[in-house]
Amino acid sequence: MTEKFTGSYTVAVTPFTDDLSAIDVDRLKAFLDWQLEEDVPGIIMLGTTGEFLSVTPDERRILIDETVRHIDGRIPVLVGTADASTTKAVAQSVEARDLGADGLMIISPYYYTPTDDEIYRYFEAITSAQDLPIMLYNNPVTSNVDLSAELVARLAKDFATISYIKESSQDIARVRDVIDLAGEDITVYAGERVVDSFLLGAEGYVNPYGNYIPRASAGIWRLLEAGRIEDARRIDGLIKRFDAIIAQGHPTYGHQCYSKRLAARAGYPVGTVRPPLTSFAQLGAEGEDRLARIGAVIDELDGVTSDLGL
Known part of the structure; x- marks a missing residue:
């Protein structure tokens, strides 16, 4: 599959027994x-929501292989292959290619707080070992480094396969900065503030909401592309309401825990999260209260989604 990636992609949970x-x-x-x-x-x-740090090498292979075989070319499958070790990141990237992935999503080496030159050499090694298109993932909260627009432009210019970025720096102006500096060498995917990112030039969206409201999370981008900005804001406003309910809790509650429980609420059980993440059952009454409040907003969202013809 070689066409350009575009639209709203689900960064998926990993279903466990x-x-x-x-x-x-x-x-x-x-x-x-x-x-x-x-x-x-x-x-x-195998992004953050997919608990990539909690799966074994054998489980990685199973998950990628089964996903690629089941999707069977109907939509692009990207795989997170980052690691704090360059050697491991290269090996995982080659493995994903060999198993049939269509692209990779790779965050900077985490924990070490690498310099720009260290990040450059990390991606140089990965791009030298395989030829899949790469979506950089800029998330300073989890990686402890912020990919500047200048560094992104340098990477995109020097390595042809680095052609996308999921921009989650929480600096909305960064979307425009990357586009201005990197030009046609990079396609920006929003990692947050989807409507504002679109208006600044983003051409896609990576989000965890597709794990439990896939019609709305995919449809919001189609609304934006159709010029229906205010309709998209209606969807986004409701997402922000239940997102705020999740964010009120302890940080480790996060989207991994709630994404899995809300997928089950929608009729698609995927198990719970692995330690050290807090499972939904461990939230007790607080979790059930939040679930009820989130569920009410999702029910409202379902109605709006239908009204908008999605």
Whole structure:
């Protein structure tokens, strides 16, 4: 699959068995079928929401292989292949290519707080080893480094396969800065503030919401492309309401925990999260209260989504 990536991609959860001992392939396939039925244009496996730090090498291979085989070219499959070790990141990137992935999403080496030159050499090694298109992932909160617009432009200019970036720096102006400096060498995907990012020139969206509201999360980008900005803001406003409910809790509650529980609420159980992340059951009454409040907003969102013809 060689066409340009565009649209709103789900950064997917990793379905586990109830005892957390293995990837649940049957749940994975049901979840992927749901994504296809809801017209999600692309999916990203083993991102942050996919708990990539909690899976074994064998589980990585199983998850990528089963996903690629089941999707069977119907939509692009991107795979997160980052690691704090350049050697491991290269090996995982080559493996994803060999298993049939359409692209990679790669965050900077985390923990070490690398310099720009160290980041450059990291991506130089990855691009030298395989030829899949790469989506940089700029998330200073988790990687401890912020990819400047200047560095992004340098990487995109020097390495032809570095052609996308998920921009999650929480600096909305960065979208425009990257486009101004990198030009046609890079395509920006919004990682947050989707409407504002679109208006600044982003051409796609990577989000965790597709794990439980895939029709709305994919549809919001189609509304934007159709020029229906205020309709898109209606969808985005409701997403922000339940997002705020999640964000009120302890940081480790996060989208991993709630994404999985809300996927189950939608009829697609995917197990829970692996330690050290807090599971939904461990939230007790507080979690159930938040779930009820989020559910009410999602029900409202479903109505709006239907009214807008999505």
